[in-house]
Amino acid sequence: MVIPVLSRYGPAALESVMVHASPSSPRPEDDTHFGFETVRLGQKQALVDDVFHKVADRYDVMNDFMSMGLHRAWKDVLVSMVKPPGNRPFRHLDVAGGTGDVAFRVAQAGGPETDVTILDINGDMLRVGEARAARHRVPGHLTFVEANAEDLPLPDNSFDAYTIAFGIRNVPRIERALAEAYRVLKRGGRFLCLEFSIVNLPGLDKIYEAYSFTAIPAMGKAVTGDGQPYRYLVESIRKFPHPETFRDMIEDAGFRRATYTRLTGGVVAIHSGWKL
Numbered sequence: 001m002v003i004p005v006l007s008r009y010g011p012a013a014l015e016s017v018m019v020h021a022s023p024s025s026p027r028p029e030d031d032t033h034f035g036f037e038t039v040r041l042g043q044k045q046a047l048v049d050d051v052f053h054k055v056a057d058r059y060d061v062m063n064d065f066m067s068m069g070l071h072r073a074w075k076d077v078l079v080s081m082v083k084p085p086g087n088r089p090f091r092h093l094d095v096a097g098g099t100g101d102v103a104f105r106v107a108q109a110g111g112p113e114t115d116v117t118i119l120d121i122n123g124d125m126l127r128v129g130e131a132r133a134a135r136h137r138v139p140g141h142l143t144f145v146e147a148n149a150e151d152l153p154l155p156d157n158s159f160d161a162y163t164i165a166f167g168i169r170n171v172p173r174i175e176r177a178l179a180e181a182y183r184v185l186k187r188g189g190r191f192l193c194l195e196f197s198i199v200n201l202p203g204l205d206k207i208y209e210a211y212s213f214t215a216i217p218a219m220g221k222a223v224t225g226d227g228q229p230y231r232y233l234v235e236s237i238r239k240f241p242h243p244e245t246f247r248d249m250i251e252d253a254g255f256r257r258a259t260y261t262r263l264t265g266g267v268v269a270i271h272s273g274w275k276l
C-alpha cells in the first residue's frame with residue numbers, strides 16, 4: 001500500500017513558473033535550475049513531478065532503452081555496496097525509489113529480516129513499483145511511502161542504510177535531503193547515492209554529449225510521444241554539481257569518509273558517506 005504523506009503538486013501551475021534569465025544575469029539565491037531553465041526554488045518540485053507523472057508508465061522500458069541496459073549493472077554495483085546481511089535485521093531506506101529497482105535488489109540480496117522502505121514524492125511511480133513487486137513476488141518486507149526527500153516522515157536514527165539512485169539531482173534543496181538522510185540513519189549507517197556524473201574519458205565525452213542531447217529526447221518522443229521530459233533529464237544531469245563539490249556537500253551534512261567511485265568512464269558515480 002502507498003502511504004500518502006504529502007499532497008502532490010499538480011501540473012496546473014507549470015505555465016506560470018518558468019523564469020527565463022538572460023545568460024549574464026546573476027541567479028538570485030531563491031532561484032534554481034530546472035534543466036537549463038532558471039526557475040523559482042519553490043516551483044521546481046512541481047515541474048519535476050510533472051515530468052515523472054508523464055513518464056511513470058514507460059519509465060522502466062525507457063530506462064533500459066536509453067541506458068542500453070547499463071542502469072541494471074550500475075544498480076547492482078550500488079546494492080553490492082549496501083551489502084544487506086542475510087542473517088540479522090536490516091532496515092533499508094531507498095529514497096526517490098520510483099518503480100522500485102534498487103529497493104527490490106536490496107530485498108533480494110538481504111535475508112528474511114531485511115525490511116525495505118521505498119520512498120518517492122510521486123505516487124504514480126510508486127504505484128507502478130507496487131504492481132511490479134506483486135508481479136515479481138519480491139521477497140522481504142516492503143513499505144511504500146509517498147513523501148519528500150527534503151522532509152522525511154521517518155524517525156531519527158532508524159535505518160542501517162540509505163540509497164538514492166538518479167534522484168538527488170531532481171530534489172530542489174539537496175542540502176535538506178542530505179540533512180534528512182543523516183538524521184534518519186543510525187550511527188554506523190551508510191549513505192549511498194548513484195547519480196549521473198561527468199564523463200572523463202577522451203572520445204567518450206563527445207559521443208555521450210551527442211547521444212544525450214540528440215538521441216535521448218528523440219527516443220523519448222518516438223516511444224512516448226513527448227521529448228520534453230527526456231530533454232529535462234539530460235539537461236538536469238549537466239546542472240548537477242561536480243562530483244568533488246557533491247562530496248563536500250555530503251561531508252557538510254555531517255557524513256564522514258565521503259568518497260565517490262566513477263563507473264563507465266564517469267557516466268555515473270556512486271557517492272558514499274558514513275554516519276559515525
Ligand SMILES: C[S@@+](CC[C@H](N)C(=O)[O-])C[C@H]1O[C@@H](n2cnc3c(N)ncnc32)[C@H](O)[C@@H]1O
Nearest residue numbers: 096097098120121122125148149165166167170
Ligand atoms: C529518475 S527517477 C529514479 C527512480 C529510481 N531510483 C531508479 O533509479 O530507477 C527519479 C525519481 O525521483 C523522484 N523524486 C523527485 N523529487 C523528489 C523528492 N523531492 N523527494 C522524493 N522523490 C523525488 C521522482 O518522483 C522519480 O521517481
